[in-house]
Amino acid sequence: MYKMIVSDLDESLLKDDGSVSARDLETIARLKRQGIKFVPNTGRGFASVQRLLDDLGTRGEAGQYVISYNGGAVVDNAHNEIVLAKPLPFEVADQIFQLAMAHPDYCAHVYTFHHVYVTRPNPVELGYLANRQVAFTEFHASDLQDFAGRDIAKVIFQHPEMKMREALRDEVAKTIDYQPTVSFSSNRYVEFNPAGIDKGDAAIALGARIGIAPDEIIALGDNSNDLSMIRKVGLGVAVANAIPAVKEAAGLVLDVTNNEDPVTALATKLRL
Incomplete structure (x- = not known):
């Protein structure tokens, strides 16, 4: 049963x-x-x-x-x-974020255990978040130093093209000496969670x-x-x-x- x-x-x-x-x-x-x-x-x-x-x-x-x-x-x-x-190690989250932000077309979400922070939200993404009633704080940064000392649950990146989401996954795998759990969701995100x-x-x-x-x-x-x-x-x-x-x-x-x-x-x- x-x-x-x-x-x-x-x-x-x-x-x-x-x-x-x-x-x-x-x-x-x-x-x-x-x-x-x-x-x-x-x-x-x-x-x-x-x-x-x-x-x-x-x-x-x-x-x-x-x-x-x-x-x-x-x-x-x-x-x-x-x-x-289980949080994502801060240094790993920061490295992944910096890699993504080096490209102009990714929208990024940073999830602490209690809130969501979004940078570079495009109009389509803003509409999606509103539809899902997701409360978030917009921020502007090229790194995550403002989050130092805070537990980060995951970082995710929105792009409409799957090939771009896969490209970021591959770049992270080649560049960072850590194996996050990577997944794709909602036909718009590539997500990086803690290993395991x-x-x-x-x-x-x-x-x-x-x-x-x-x-x-x-x-x-x-x-x-x-x-x-x-x-x-x-x-x-x-x-x-x-x-x-x-x-x-x-x-x-x-x-x-x-x-x-x-x-x-x-x-x-x-x-x-």
Whole structure:
């Protein structure tokens, strides 16, 4: 029997307008009454998903959780208490940031464990952040010295072309003597997390903390940063709009996209 669903947000649970469908909210509430936990497992910071937790009915509730920063932090909703965390070494974050900022076309996001900082946001990116209700502080710098002494969860870079995102990944790999966890998300970002961090290990670690075995966990996702949880938990589930690699790794591929009540489709398919 499944006891926990961990779900990616953008392009998985959330519709293109950034909301959760009314049917999925009803389904999630029903599953919660049955004792099945529903845990957002996202690249976002936990502070930016508080409105979503309001919709899910888990904001501020003890024993309900969020996995943030692609597995970099596990947070208890009761007091937004970080119960598991691993930061990106500052020197590494600074090196990656400086490499990216040497190119004029990247927009950068720096995630501390409590806030998001953005430099060079273009109009399209500003619209995307507004749609996702992400609160951020804009800053202007060619390095991260202003962040020295602060824990950095991850750094990510937005560019509309995949070849440019891949080029930055390759440049970091050739230049920096550290192997960050690299993933691509939302068809717009290349993300650099601490080595060894992924959504799958975080889901399993949370399960171990609360007495849920890996084979009792379902993971729902769509993109490459979801692959680890799709592969590592009991049942990996892909939405119909998922990239081919996620569909290939999933034990179940839904017939519906993120815009068509994916959690309800999942629950119906599995008779939850």
